[in-house]
Amino acid sequence: MYYIGIDLGGTNVAAGIVDGGGRLLGQFSHPTPKGAQAVAEAVAHAAQEAARRAGVDPAGAQSVGLASPGSIDPAGGIVEHAFNLGLDHVPLAGMVSDLLGLPAVLENDANAAALGEFVAGAGKEARSLVAVTLGTGVGAGAVLDGKLYTGFNYAGMEAGHMVIHRGGRPCTCGRLGCWEAYASATGLISSTRAAMAAHPDSALWTFAPTPEAVDGKTAFDAARTGDPAARAVVEDYVGDLACGIVNLVNLFQPEVLCVGGGVSKQGEALLAPIRAILDREEFTRDGARRTRLCPARLGNDAGIIGAALVPVYR
Missing domain, CATH: 3.30.420.40 (ATPase, nucleotide binding domain)
Incomplete structure (x- = not known):
């Protein structure tokens, strides 16, 4: 079959x-x-x-x-x-x-x-999974108790459009401060360019000679050299991404939450500090059973x- x-x-x-x-x-x-x-x-x-x-x-x-x-x-x-x-x-x-x-x-x-991802990837042995994809926007989907969750009108799981900064950056959906405006690759690129403009001596310019050359790796690459401006961009980005992930864990308590998309290729440089934030902020942080945060496995x-x-x- x-x-x-x-x-x-x-x-x-x-x-x-x-x-x-x-x-x-x-x-x-x-x-x-x-x-x-x-x-x-x-x-x-x-x-x-x-x-x-x-x-x-x-x-x-x-x-x-x-x-x-x-x-x-x-x-x-x-x-x-x-x-x-x-x-x-x-x-x-x-x-x-x-x-x-x-x-x-x-x-x-x-x-x-x-x-x-639920059937053949990161959630293969689980009964519930939330998947987050970091691309031009932030995509999210959920399989709960073995069934795809879509909401009664099929528009459920637009997690990128939950607000994490009230009155914050404008989002393409019309709201202000959406998770997508900060946690997407687009949001990361915007933050990196702003840091470059504010810090003309930053190592960020070594990895992206022009603002147009900035991508989702630029800040992480420069941060590995110890550059303070790049490290601040990465720390802010991780904090904003973690904010949404903690929200999703607290809402759905899935067995697995996997992160995919281009930015996720940073691997443990991205996920390890998010786990530390989950250890501080997740509602069930003292429980015996907790959501497993991991990379998505299937790519495209x-x-x-x-x-x-x-x-x-x-």
């Missing part, structure tokens, strides 16, 4: 053939086109090519799962708004179903990534695997 999983991104359409245990049997990706029909056809092509590479017939799959960014309506299979894909109120699940002759379901990409495969298995765990 196997399933087709599709991870739709602004750059690539990635497809995979996945078995019931979350094992990838074959995969394929190619550039994402613009426009509804073009995206649907690209999905169908990627699915067929992934099946060829897996040595299976795509028509024999149980279903197709689509992981999409933006605002979606999983019940209707509609991508309501995904502007980086050129989609606006598009019944994508139905279009893909017609092209492949298989039932198709739609899910938010962060939710799908969390499900992938999480969305494909999770999308494929949405029909099983929804």
Whole structure:
């Protein structure tokens, strides 16, 4: 028994053939086109090519799962708004179903990534998991008691838009002080650039000769040299990231909370100080059973695997 999983991104359409245990049997990706029909056809092509590479017939799959960014309506299979894909109120699940002759379901990409980690990654032996992805924004998803949590209107787990600094930085959602505005790679880059402007002699300039060259590694790389401005950026970033993580642990008490995305590649330089903050601030810090904080394991495969298995765990 196997399933087709599709991870739709602004750059690539990635497809995979996945078995019931979350094992990838074959995969394929190619550039994402613009426009509804073009995206649907690209999905169908990627699915067929992934099946060829897996040595299976795509028509024999149980279903197709689509992981999409933006605002979606999983019940209707509609991508309501995904502007980086050129989609606006598009019944994508139905279009893909017609092209492949298989039932198709739609899910938010962060939710799908969390499900992938739960089934085949950091939460493989757990009953509950929260996954946080640090990218352009902050994505989050949860699997609780073995079921994907989406909220009654499928908009649950927008953790990036909980406020951690009331009246703070403006967020793309319209609020001020959202976690995403501080804990995303975008927020980290903004903080790094501000520190560079304030400290023209900082080692930050060694790792990023211009503000445009700053990325999510710059502050961590400079902090390792002992540069005080860089260390302050990293400490503030870790504190803001930890604030949201403590909130999620206190709300959901998952067995596992995993952190993925580009910034997570800092490994223990990022996670060890967050664990120290959890030891001080987590509500159940004195309990015998506590959430395990760890890196996500599946990288870019999480969305494909999770999308494929949405029909099983929804």
